[in-house]
Amino acid sequence: MTQVRKVEVTDVGPRDGLQAEKRLIPAAEKIALINRLIDAGVPRIEATSFVSPKAVPQLADAAEVMAGIDRSKGAIIATLVPNGRGAIRAAECGVDEMVVFVSASESHNKKNVNRSVEESLKGFEEVAKIAGDAKIPVHGAIATAFGCPFEGNVAPERLAMIAKRFQDMGFVGMTFGDTTGMATPPTVRAGVAAVREAAPKLTMGLHFHNTRGIGLANVMVGLDEGIDKYESSFGGTGGCPFAPGATGNICTEDLVYLLHEMGIETGIDLRKLMAIGCDVETVVGHPLPGQVMKAGQRLDLHDMDAVRTAEG
């Protein structure tokens, strides 16, 4: 089913996960979690976003967070940058990679950043220049890549068009953002095929949300398509602004568990990751959807006398 032998997992929890939390989480707590992810061997982390502090107060501490991260171990520290101003701040902080983002659908992009898709793409040229001068690679993320909560289906041609523009601007990679969990096996296959043809120089990554419970099923499809980069969040933090009670990003611990059980390398220490997931629950102050951190790995055996089993 898959030829993929090694996967690069990006933990987007510090940004995509914590950003949705009501409690304003102090920079020191974010830094501690990020450094523990690095210690656990997570190879790439989306640490923060250099967005306007007014727009997202939870991320106003971007520079402070960057300053506290342990850069000695080689983990790639990526950050979102919405525009040129953000790119300047990110470059000053010495990020390893900048990630720009645009929605595939006009209405979501309008709602999210109050621009047309074309305006967003044009704006990335300034980011590309700043990043180029600082010798920092740029990735492009396409939000609502597999469906828009306002418009519905997204044509694969749309993804191809945007990815081609990314490639033309000299970006190194692109990520399909399944912003509200609308990805399905056929939409993943169609999107990957379209981008692969339109922008063959870009690396491709998949960023799934588990909003409808099928996030890891979509990972299976991605693996079958040969994709070796996945984004997830510690504990399954995230949530969905459209569905109270729905889960957010796919959970890093559950993803890594699945990959390891399939014999796919990640370089990550799952035990350490599970401990982080549990502690993220404490940081956010409510239960998180991650499962492996609650149930343990499959060969964490139990004492026969300590439990009463259910029938069948």
Next chain:
Amino acid sequence: MTQVRKVEVTDVGPRDGLQAEKRLIPAAEKIALINRLIDAGVPRIEATSFVSPKAVPQLADAAEVMAGIDRSKGAIIATLVPNGRGAIRAAECGVDEMVVFVSASESHNKKNVNRSVEESLKGFEEVAKIAGDAKIPVHGAIATAFGCPFEGNVAPERLAMIAKRFQDMGFVGMTFGDTTGMATPPTVRAGVAAVREAAPKLTMGLHFHNTRGIGLANVMVGLDEGIDKYESSFGGTGGCPFAPGATGNICTEDLVYLLHEMGIETGIDLRKLMAIGCDVETVVGHPLPGQVMKAGQRLDLHDMDAVRTAEG
């Protein structure tokens, strides 16, 4: 990836799901839910178990539940039977199918039914005779098929041995029971291959739990192996006796959503199923892990003005 075009979904919620609940759920409420599943087009339902009322008080109303089920629409009503006495009661109630169960591992079988695996298998001969006389087909379920919480890995040869015995007793089908959510892509492939070779006359079904978050990823593997029978529970009821807070069976609504999105027929009305899932939350009195019932289907669109989106 899959050639499967049509899947038979069995909702085991009324038995496997509700059995784990603390609140003693009145028969009338179970009957109402089962009849709504039938109305939603669920083709097969594990309605109850003719186990000793002392062992599982939640299922003491098996005969009463059976009497209230709408049998006019052709849904297959299957029930667990632990032994000859249960088989007699099930036959009296006119069940469509009997399901016997034995664990793959000795320690789990001992804990669950206080017998050796061989004693369980021997006991099934009496069930087979009673069922044969009543012209009721028998299925065999293998609990802990993909791992035992006390012993760890289960050798595929064990599954092959038990399935062969099922076939020799004239059973029509077998189910792999992932009792505590230890199934993984490689264990599913190995188990299916072993049983396919040892007992080629049996139909094969997969009963997954989502204890470690990868239940639907395992369904993708099953589909890739050509398996077209899956068991799940409404709302994702079930739980795990070993892991407080862990989820139970894979959720029927989420499974059906995945299958439909892949173009696989189930004959089920997903809207009706989602409404049932929501009402099961009320019946059990606590939140359930099902996602689609909370988030809606992917093309259930939202009003742009009604929500504030998250960045990226």
